[in-house]
Amino acid sequence: MDVVVCLKQVVDPELPVRDFAVDPGTQRQVREGRPLVISTYDENALEVALQLKDASGAKVKVLTLGPAAAVSEAIRLALAMGADEAIVVDDPRAPELSGAEKACTLAAAIRRIGSADLILTGCESADWAERVVAPLLAEDLGAACVTFVSRVEAGDGAPVVRRLVEDGYHLVEVRLPAVLSVTSDESNRPRLPKVKDIMAAKRKPVQTWSPADLTRSSARDPGAGVEVRGVVVPERTSRCEFLTGEPAEQVTALAQRLRDQKLL
Amino acid sequence: MDPLVPTREIYWNIPAFGVVIMYLLAAASVAVFGHGVYQHFRMWRRGQPVDRLTPIWPRLRSVLLHVAAHGRLLAERVPGIYHLALFWGFAFLLVGTMVVFVQADLRLPIMRGSFYLYFQSLALDLMGAAATAGVAAAMVMRYVFKSPRLRRGILSDGVILWFLGAILLTGFLVEGLRIAGTRDPWGPWSPVGYQISVLSGVVEMSSTAIRGSHAVLWWVHFVLSMVFVAYIPRSKLFHLLLAPVNVYLRPLSDVGSPRLVDFEKVERFGAFAFSELTWKDLFDLDVCTECGRCTAACPANTTGKLLSPMEVVLDLRDEMARTGGVSGPVLAGGVVQAEALWGCTTCLACMEACPVFIEHVPKIVEMRRYLAMEEAVVPDLMGEALRSLEARGHPFRGAGIARTAWTAGIDVKSLPRGEAAEWLLWVGCAAALNERNHSTLRALVRVLHAAGVDLAILGDEETCTGDPARAMGNEYLFQTLARQTIETLDRYAVKKIVTACPHCYNTFKHTYPQMGGRYEVWHHAQLLAHLVETGRIAPTEPMDSIVAFHDPCYLGRHNGEYAAPRRVLRAIPGVRAVEMSRCRENGFCCGAGGGLYWSEDRTGQRINHARTDQAVASGAQIVATACPFCMLMIEDGVAARETVVRPLDVAELLDRSIGGSR
């Protein structure tokens, strides 16, 4: 089985609040000088793919879209964890693209890869959380689509996937090719790379493609219809008030304040 | 024989052919003994090289202190004293036997005159009696008091003790019968033997009976002794021979640290097989006396975890004996269970307690390395800490605060801002990224500024020294982080470092020099003590509190620094110092070392809760410490136990006493 995992590199979601900033020109998060990591659920998607590799010898390729210089760390980690091969679509504009535009480029890249039975993505990215890439990819590729998948069991027949829902899960049989968006559970906690694999990862093949080399489906303009008008960092304010008077008065005042706030 | 010169007849009542048989038996026994030693020697030789032979003098001093004077053994009074009696008793008897050999075989007449009377008769008899008392005490300890730490070898110990007892007893009987049989005029110089000869007179033994029983007992004594010698390398008795050597080979500094891995050279990381431990590690295994002191001191074991440092050593030892140290199952996770390996806080309590200086921790870490680097299987929380270290240069997943958040409201120089200073204040992730420790850092800076110390920080350019990765067995990640840190420090030409974290301190002091990073490093407690003692800080405001100091393992046992923080406390007026039941060399870990800050500590009692109970029991109002990890653990313990004991860093206490803000 050939598995392609789409990985997105994002600014570390655990960044101190102080370092979070929005570029007013692009309306995107400032990336310069911030640590970049693989988006959280994408790591779970990679883990699911690697478990398929361990269980049934699937071949795992990781695909990422971004400025090639910046994504090398993420690619190296993915290869060290056990992916066989990596493809980088080198697009310096990638961080500014919408989910739909990205899906269009990724679909073109997957078509160029040729064989892809399963395409895995994280169920949402750690920065924009649009959740559109998986369904749009499926549409573009004419593949089946299951979202919020936590496990995949590939037997002799069609794979059976576990789709998490509130208070339980669905077991769904999918025909291939299929696009699965992956969420996390205790079974797909991303593995640590072995040191030997970290060293070997340096020798694994990484292809870099230019978006110009890809043939996008021309049915429609993926960028149309959605435009980001503004992004703001929520402001957190705190206020401190000293109650004056005798203790008894203070207590009454305090009780009143709490009642006003509907806390009492 | 001149009747006026005191001596005795050797081989009285033993015919010449008996002497020949005796020598044949002795030769056989020595051969069997030698073969046994050689078998072990072959196993030790499979280990990796490590230099432990020099320097000679400090090592010999150690042998004097801990073998001849029983330094560490006496840490437990009663067993220490009876072992001392056993040790010196048998040492004298061995010398006595050599004297006989010199006289009888080398034909050098030394066994005569006052030497004969004072040494060969009186002293040997008394030392024999001491040894007998020692054997008896050892038996009482095991079979009457049933000392819990001595359960492991309870049967084989019995065999050994009865053996020793029988050898001593038959020795005395043979002596007594000889004195009676030869009517030895110097007999009273051997008080025990003489009493036996008197007794033989009381029961009116005929001279034939004396001769007969003497002959039988002489052979029994001799054969027992020879079997004993042959048995030595095949039992824990081997420590008779190996323990003094192991004391000589002890680590002299950087105790308990694992080796630096050369990733260019090594093919497999960590201890899969015996050949991946050092020869000293393998030698260690055969030295163990099964005394159980290490396990009794171990905070993991005493709070109900699977880990027992003694079992780690003995399981490895037995496996090495079974396989000849050649192949066999994987050590890490096979011979020693992974759960046990991950339970170790690397606190060194075991190593400090071990009377024969066995090094448990380097072996444990070496086995962790196999799990962490070859199998990449580590406990979940540790795995997350490792991933965070890799991605963000600190192990605190989800910290979400800036490294410089603690500086809000105080003015600290910063090297990246181009402000040079004499000292670098190395903050450490545990302090910078956990709000509880911010007040420690602020207090420290206030005190240092008050003393006129010129310092700067690295701010956002500081990254983890790598200590947690190293303790968790991921040496590769450790070295990556360490190289990065050394590069940063060298970029700013840092020469003097003061740090508020004992883990960082230990890494700078011992590990970085091996990687080319050499700096003058002080732990903040040391610098504070120095400033107080040189009068640059004058604590004046009285604290009026009962304070117990909790020794951080990486300041105390790892670096031998017990005094400095106590000196700081003593300088604060109104502080009444008390000690917890376990303190200083015998201090009890907070539970965070060895990367176990990132563990759930679910089995048995939590280590930090146990430590908090000890603090409460000491009657202290304040637990002072000098480590950001200890601080977090004790805060957690105090909250869980709902006690009024408050943990404070020595810097915070000193700050209050010089009138710093609360």
Ligand code: SF4
């Ligand atoms: S270092 Fe501490 S926790 Fe580890 S085995 Fe020794 S005593 Fe136990």
Ligand code: SF4
């Ligand atoms: S390792 Fe040391 S302390 Fe532990 S049982 Fe063996 S000899 Fe005793």
